Amino acid sequence: MPQTRLDLDRIHAARRVVDPMFLDTPLYPCDALGRQLGCTVSVKLETANPVRSFKARGTELVTSLLVEQGRTAVVCASAGNLGQALSWSGLRRGLDVAVVASKRAPATKLDRIRALGAELELVDGDIEVARARAADIARQRGIRLLEDSLDVETCEGAATIGLELAGAGPAFDAVLVALGGGAMASGVGHVLKTVAPGVEVICVQPAGAPAMTRSWHERRVVTTDSLDTIADGVAGRFPIPEVLDDLLAVTDDAVLVRESSIIEGMRLLLEHTGLVVEPSAALGVAAVLEDRERFAGRHVVTIVCGGNVDLDAYHRWVRP
Template sequence: MRQTRLDTDRIRAARQVIDPAFLDTPLYRCEALEPGLGCAVSIKLETANPVRSFKGRGTELVASRLAEDGPRAVVCASAGNLGQALAWSARGRGLDVTVVASRFATEAKLDRVRALGARLELVDGDHETARERAAALARHDGIRLLEDSLDLETCEGAATIGLELVDRPAAVPPYDAVLVALGGGAMATGVGHVLKALAPGVEVICVQPQGAPALTLSWRARQVVTTDATETIADGVAGRFPIPSVLDDLLLVADDAVLVREPSIIAGMRLLLHHAGLVVEPSAALGIAAILEDRARFAGRHVVTIVCGSNVDMGSYHRWIGAPPQRGAATLLRSDRGGRAER
């Protein structure tokens, strides 16, 4: 269990540690999206960095502290994005990284983990199987186990996105809601903490697929709810086992948590491609999907959506959005045994 809570002063200090490549990412009004959505929309783009997701903000904190205090080896379970980010942050600091992943994870993400120099161990099963194996390796080898969303660095690194949302550019008009993809909860709790502390009038709305609803159901019930399976193309948020301390934080900062259907996620990806020029992974389109499913709620408002990742198998991507198919994978990521969501 987490022993401390998120802290705004520590989050501000984190900006001095995180590589500038991950900071001050674009925030801009995307008027081309607005006719199809019926509201003003701004994009916070977290894909324009070396690992094409927001995860590097957190792994920079982890790697910098390990480089100072040790141990100099770390293991994590990852569906791909966390592993890439940890490998990138560690390689310039002389740290050894092992990433444990399901052999059914997106191949493009696994290839990038290898390319960044991490040791990659594949397991049969899902992310929960990978998490158990990573924990066993940490115990056996006496190395650091990084658990996304549970370890505070991952949340406070992601929370720096919130600081940038509060200090919006002058060209971006005031907004009244932020849509955040909800998986393990690092980004939702981190960004939510900052907004509630510094911009309490902004509504924090978390978005999760109907096929992977565990943390949303937990938020609604105010207690941990697990599910028997996940079935969604949004592999970055596909988990069954919410972390109790993360749920505690989420209950403090989220104004709402909504579920969206797979066709809406695909429609959101298509809109982001055709009207914003962005190729995104399914998890990054959850905010657009939420607007599509409840236009009346957002009509006349200004909404920010965080586009959180663009690591996607292009064969599957073309199949989903209807472009000519390339070499690809199945259209749905299915897990009957499930696991904690990890991007």
């Protein structure tokens, strides 16, 4: 049993809390994509839900707990997807939700946060500046601060993806997980290393936002001064030590990919699966593109984790 902050019994229990519309998402082989990549590829689709990402698996747990505790408000920092998910879960449970995001966040993500009735504050700077401001708001108002990946509920909610993968067939031998703060990678990794230890769990991060991957390889927190990636959903500069410890226990590798490969991955997903995805969701495909020999002949699952993307930017990226 891997030693992490996560617990398999709590992960199973999470399935009874998360709204069923976010569970049992499609998992299917894509032969056309596999032929392009030289391996068997299955897609785990986490975008076919009201918030178009996996994040509500975690926010459903958090907001349910807050209601049990008699709390009425919560604040988070978000690149967009977490804020949208928290807004959805909070609205469903009658909670006041505040979200802090960067002014540079994709407009489509910000618009959907507003549409769900959350209070949205925009800051100059990146996600780390937003995190600092969200912490200030929590202290000033005396409300719960939701910290993605640090709060174990966000990891255990994402870990329900791992339960679904472990219970699926046919067998696969590697799973490619987008790596940002680490909630999805640590959650999926914990489940698979507990019940299917032979599956290789590989984290994938943009080379323009490499902090967590560098930390994984050096086995200590490594921070960066700047970010340079279109994959805003996984862009962070300050890895969380507790999350890094979890990742080191349950993942087999962490790799970096180029922006050109992310864009090509988005293009291939559109062409061969009909999916319009945000850059973070194409990281798994990008990893295969950059190391075809490693994956040749293998059966890999790539988790398509988000579909919130500005269409104007998307067209600029994928148009030949």
